[in-house]
Amino acid sequence: MERTVYLDGQFIKESEAKVSIFDRGFLFGDAVYEVTAVLNGLLVENEGHMLRLQRSCDELQIALPVTIEQIIAIQRELIKVNQLDEGGIYLQVSRGNAGDRDFAYPSADVKPTLVLFTQARSLLNTPKATKGMKVITTEDIRWKRRDIKTVGLLAPCMAKQGALDKQVDDAWLIEDGYITEGSSNNAYIVTQEGVLITRALSNDILHGITRKALLELAEKENMKIEERSFTVEEAYQASEAFVSSATTFVWPVIEIDGKTIADGKPGSVATKLRNIYIELALQTAE
Structure with a gap:
């Protein structure tokens, strides 16, 4: 079954998800990420992951494009639509697409790119x-x-x-x-x-x-x-x-x-x- 992923406000099929070649995550690795475990369709220690996500963004001066509460809602929706029982949810925030390649941080009106997807895997029996x-x-x-x-x-x-x-x-x-x-x-x-x-x-x-x-x-x-x-x-x-x-x-x-x-x-x-x-x-x- 093809996964549903989240990209910048949309839940779409993974084959349809596209990110610009000018995204700074692609060009510079200018992005942060988190992986939260999922057991029985529920998020494990997600509060800690969200706190660390916010800290990473703060350290790199990347503004989260949505609230932490909205991220958690997205995670739960992905678990639901992908029928994920055990595995993890990957989350990535990049500084976004400034329209060209430049080492300097882009202006504040450039919106960060937010990506989330699920990964099914055995965590308990390995x-x-x-x-x-x-x-x-x-x-x-x-x-x-x-x-x-x-x-x-x-x-x-x-x-x-x-x-x-x-x-x-x-x-x-x-x-x-x-x-x-x-x-x-x-x-x-x-x-x-x-x-x-x-x-x-x-x-x-x-x-x-x-x-x-x-x-x-x-x-x-x-x-x-x-x-x-x-x-x-x-x-x-x-x-x-x-x-x-x-x-x-x-x-x-x-x-x-x-x-x-x-x-x-x-x-x-x-x-x-x-x-x-x-x-x-x-x-x-x-």
Whole structure:
């Protein structure tokens, strides 16, 4: 079935959706995006995604063309018309079409381009959640404002493809000897002493919505938490490693750079956090 998508005020068939070649999202990557998970036809942690969307737009001086309330209504309509039960909704706001190519921001009367579409996929039952994933480490060559969720994702795409070329699942990015995050997820390790470690929030990493929820859940479970940078060697020696994102929730990492983590099986911390996060998501999705 051909999807219905949303483009600048219209719900139309995906084959009919067209964006100008002069759109700044196409020419400059001058755009931001969000992906919200959908479970049982309901939006998961969407409030956090909308707050981050607004922050990203504010940081880049992009004015949302509609209100947050209108965006949520669009999301729900797309879920309905596309009969989406499980998967995600992609949302993108670009600075719009100024009618030509120019590095300078266009005048305020240029309306931003708003695009949303659904993606059906299995979130609850995935092999990587039960069997774990393998990653390699690679240099982090991204820009210095990774806290803004822009569509400028060429470096993460290169990292991901580099991992796939080596027949593993993903890449963890390294800067100055420390792990920043995964190509499209936040990264965590658990020490042999049971301490959960993930990099502290800054401009160096994306402020993950799932990350925030997981740390709150871990605190409620009386887990010891350290928000700090960790080295590749610490990751090799960890008792567990895992990643989180909006549509993976929690996926265990069982191998890094060919080195098996602990016994090479998903650990108890990652498994527990995934289970209680999904339980919370199912209870609070709207």
